[in-house]
Amino acid sequence: MDKEVFSLCFMCSVRCPIKVKVKDGHVDWIEGNPHVAGIDGSLCPRGSAGISMLYDDQRVQSPLIRVGERGSGNWRKASWEEAIDYVADRLKDIKDKTGAHSIALCERAQLATHVSKAFLKALGSPNYFSHDALCKGSVNTACRSLFGYTDAEVGIHYGETKHIVLYGRNIFESLAVKEVKTLMAALEKGARLTYIDPRVTVTASKAHRYWMIRPGTDLALNYALIHVILKERLYDAGFVSKWVHGVNELRDFVEHYTPEWAEKETGIPAGEIIALAREISKDRPSVIFHYGYRGASHQNEIYMRRSILMLNALMGSVEAKGGIFFKKGPGEAGGKAARKLVSQEFPKIDMPRFDKAGTKDFPLPDPNHGVAQVFPYAVLNEDPYPIKALIAYRMDPLMSIADTAQTKKALDKLDLIVTIDINYSDIAWYSDVILPESTYLERTDCIQQMNGLKPQMFLRKKAVEPRYDTLEGAIILKRIGEKLGIGHYFPYETMEDLVNWQLEGTGFTQTDFEKKGFVAYGSDQIFWDRENLPFKTPSKKIEFKSSLLENAGFESFPEYQPVKAPEDNDRFRLVVGRSAIHTHVSTQNVPYLNELESENKLWINTKKAGQLGIKNNALVEVASSCGKGRIKAFVTDFIHPEAVFMLHGFGHEAGRAKRSFNKGLSDALIQENVYDKIGGSPAYHDTFVSVKPL
Amino acid sequence: MSKYYLFQDTRTCIGCHACEIQCKSNKNLPRGAKPCQIIQVGPKMINGLPKMSFIFMPCYHCEDPWCVSTCPTGAMQKRSSDGIVFVDKELCVGCKTCISACPWGAPQWNPETGKVEKCDYCKDRLDAGLKPACVTLCTTGCLTFGLAEDMTQTRRVRHAEASASFENSSF
Ligand code: SF4
Ligand code: SF4
Numbered sequence A: 001m002d003k004e005v006f007s008l009c010f011m012c013s014v015r016c017p018i019k020v021k022v023k024d025g026h027v028d029w030i031e032g033n034p035h036v037a038g039i040d041g042s043l044c045p046r047g048s049a050g051i052s053m054l055y056d057d058q059r060v061q062s063p064l065i066r067v068g069e070r071g072s073g074n075w076r077k078a079s080w081e082e083a084i085d086y087v088a089d090r091l092k093d094i095k096d097k098t099g100a101h102s103i104a105l106c107e108r109a110q111l112a113t114h115v116s117k118a119f120l121k122a123l124g125s126p127n128y129f130s131h132d133a134l135c136k137g138s139v140n141t142a143c144r145s146l147f148g149y150t151d152a153e154v155g156i157h158y159g160e161t162k163h164i165v166l167y168g169r170n171i172f173e174s175l176a177v178k179e180v181k182t183l184m185a186a187l188e189k190g191a192r193l194t195y196i197d198p199r200v201t202v203t204a205s206k207a208h209r210y211w212m213i214r215p216g217t218d219l220a221l222n223y224a225l226i227h228v229i230l231k232e233r234l235y236d237a238g239f240v241s242k243w244v245h246g247v248n249e250l251r252d253f254v255e256h257y258t259p260e261w262a263e264k265e266t267g268i269p270a271g272e273i274i275a276l277a278r279e280i281s282k283d284r285p286s287v288i289f290h291y292g293y294r295g296a297s298h299q300n301e302i303y304m305r306r307s308i309l310m311l312n313a314l315m316g317s318v319e320a321k322g323g324i325f326f327k328k329g330p331g332e333a334g335g336k337a338a339r340k341l342v343s344q345e346f347p348k349i350d351m352p353r354f355d356k357a358g359t360k361d362f363p364l365p366d367p368n369h370g371v372a373q374v375f376p377y378a379v380l381n382e383d384p385y386p387i388k389a390l391i392a393y394r395m396d397p398l399m400s401i402a403d404t405a406q407t408k409k410a411l412d413k414l415d416l417i418v419t420i421d422i423n424y425s426d427i428a429w430y431s432d433v434i435l436p437e438s439t440y441l442e443r444t445d446c447i448q449q450m451n452g453l454k455p456q457m458f459l460r461k462k463a464v465e466p467r468y469d470t471l472e473g474a475i476i477l478k479r480i481g482e483k484l485g486i487g488h489y490f491p492y493e494t495m496e497d498l499v500n501w502q503l504e505g506t507g508f509t510q511t512d513f514e515k516k517g518f519v520a521y522g523s524d525q526i527f528w529d530r531e532n533l534p535f536k537t538p539s540k541k542i543e544f545k546s547s548l549l550e551n552a553g554f555e556s557f558p559e560y561q562p563v564k565a566p567e568d569n570d571r572f573r574l575v576v577g578r579s580a581i582h583t584h585v586s587t588q589n590v591p592y593l594n595e596l597e598s599e600n601k602l603w604i605n606t607k608k609a610g611q612l613g614i615k616n617n618a619l620v621e622v623a624s625s626c627g628k629g630r631i632k633a634f635v636t637d638f639i640h641p642e643a644v645f646m647l648h649g650f651g652h653e654a655g656r657a658k659r660s661f662n663k664g665l666s667d668a669l670i671q672e673n674v675y676d677k678i679g680g681s682p683a684y685h686d687t688f689v690s691v692k693p694l
Numbered sequence B: 001m002s003k004y005y006l007f008q009d010t011r012t013c014i015g016c017h018a019c020e021i022q023c024k025s026n027k028n029l030p031r032g033a034k035p036c037q038i039i040q041v042g043p044k045m046i047n048g049l050p051k052m053s054f055i056f057m058p059c060y061h062c063e064d065p066w067c068v069s070t071c072p073t074g075a076m077q078k079r080s081s082d083g084i085v086f087v088d089k090e091l092c093v094g095c096k097t098c099i100s101a102c103p104w105g106a107p108q109w110n111p112e113t114g115k116v117e118k119c120d121y122c123k124d125r126l127d128a129g130l131k132p133a134c135v136t137l138c139t140t141g142c143l144t145f146g147l148a149e150d151m152t153q154t155r156r157v158r159h160a161e162a163s164a165s166f167e168n169s170s171f
């Protein structure tokens, strides 16, 4: 029987709306949802490989219980009944012996996140943590310090921008379909693109201005830009005087950060810095300094993110067309959001989190996401207490937390590791039990609440029956919960029940999604009145001088610390990033994607390579203080001589994922686990490596 | 020449290869065969900026196709109604003559079936009133498909818009 289903892609976490055609019970075709403006049928390469992923027989096909050593790859097949009992028995044991807080759950946040959070809350453990901090912990903290809103509550209005500045935000290779299409349309209408990155990317090739910045010095550049903007009064004086708290302090602070000073630090000519400040201010407020992801990722990242956001505020581009805006929820359009399981009453939890986020030891990172990279330290040092079990749901701590050897050591101390995933990820391979999840094409999922200028709800709907013996994550957790006596927190038998429960009181039903795949709360874009902006900081203003930081004992404007250059000729700063073909660590084994890109290479500057005797495509050894490995060199003029670069997500260790097994090198293996102790992000670019030919 | 033309706006192409994957997925092809391919040229420094080009290479559906005239079995054909060049799998014996003959590398080898695959402008989709797979799904929408005469119009308008300079205009 043929049918068409509207759903949501999940080849990456963006979750673009899709339309799926099913023929004789098989997925025949997937396209971007043509009803969604800005998608109009398009899919990115990963989304295009959805069918290739679905019909790949190298995914996990049934529950598995480890029989050999951890990581040895010896498994036995188990029924769901047996696997759930196995996990529940052990969790119960651990809970009884050492307390529920010794059970942690990590996750790449997704639609059923409210289920995993509810699971832990019901169990009595505070130890939920997500991938978020790894990606943007300090962005989140910076947003809260300035606006009182998290980064997830801020959006970017690409479509009407006149000038966008991207700091290593490789927007045309790290793809989200709508973002790419809207920005491309703005560029076609004449918007300017300034791109700053130690490496030439596809995005650099589309830019009107490209600066090969000295790696790590984005903050120096920003202080100089701010210096020029304040000195030459290029800012939006009306907006700044009404809404900014602390501009005078900022002016004093940047006094000595002149463009000439920044030129020495960044390698960007002073005249060009001045030119950008002058040029972009002509287009304000429809300008964007992009604050999210990548760019210099260092131990003082919080200040780099704050400086970017301050530039937006100076341009008056906050809550402005073509600038950045605050996302509007259903309430703003007179509607109600879908219910979440976490809104139930749970027993009170007295124990602190393992990462101490939100306590005086680590006050600023968002406890809703936790700080993933602290996990290995917490386990190894039993600080604040011993942790005994980890459930890894769609997140791979081995490949995404820096210093894999250390993470493994921590995992070795655990009595139980359970993975819920569709793939043989490295953490699945290192687990005691793998509970395979049905893919996004084989499952109905929880409601996607899409806040934005026009609040909407989307639904992921099952297109075909699961091909293997897999279940939905929300059902897996419910079934474990039932065995642990917390089943009543999961008031559903099927995903359809759960969605119906979520929709109760919203005025919408599942049938409303059938026509276009989504429902909208209103039809107009909602921008707040710029005379009455509801900032949620104590001063009700944008806090350049931040009470969040200062109350926690940190400075709002600490002196700039010069960025170290590599000390020896064979040493480099390791920089990592993404390509258009793969999603983080999860798609390297998908047949069509693997065919296009099966391994990563080490980008190294031509001159440096020449001096070290490194030839293009030849194997080199890369070593840091915590690990080393082999990788092929890619010799190019298009990377700064102080940096080497590799794509994230290669060098997999799971043997049954045959195409990606042992291909390329994992960045996490050689990155040191150091992080921004204020904002919460890992300092992925603070590792120096030595490179030698083999 | 088929009566159609597939236009790639290289300025908005980001070289993401989604088109390649869509094409393969639509035809359910194994590793190796790529009826269309994006070839990256560059980066090169042009006027102080790094530039890359991504060239989309499907089949050009030639007027007098080398592949059709050399195919010994008549598998490689030109559709009379619209000039689309396609291979009839039933007749293909896998002799690879077309692969040698095509100057553009369009016919592709399918190692699983031992036969040739090539871009057929997704004629089944066209016959159902749809656009080719690659055009429908291209990430940025930089591919357009239509009658050759309409496409030249698109290109002219596109070029005029790109080169018009209001700043220096006498109007
Ligand atoms: S960006 Fe690509 S992979 Fe991610 S959800 Fe959209 S189509 Fe899917
Ligand atoms: S999908 Fe479109 S943007 Fe991507 S490489 Fe192909 S033609 Fe270019």
Ligand code: SF4
Binding pocket: B022, B023, B024, B026, B035, B036, B058, B059, B118, B119, B120, B121, B122, B132, B133, B134, B135
């Ligand atoms: S027109 Fe069809 S067959 Fe030709 S390259 Fe595009 S998707 Fe492939």
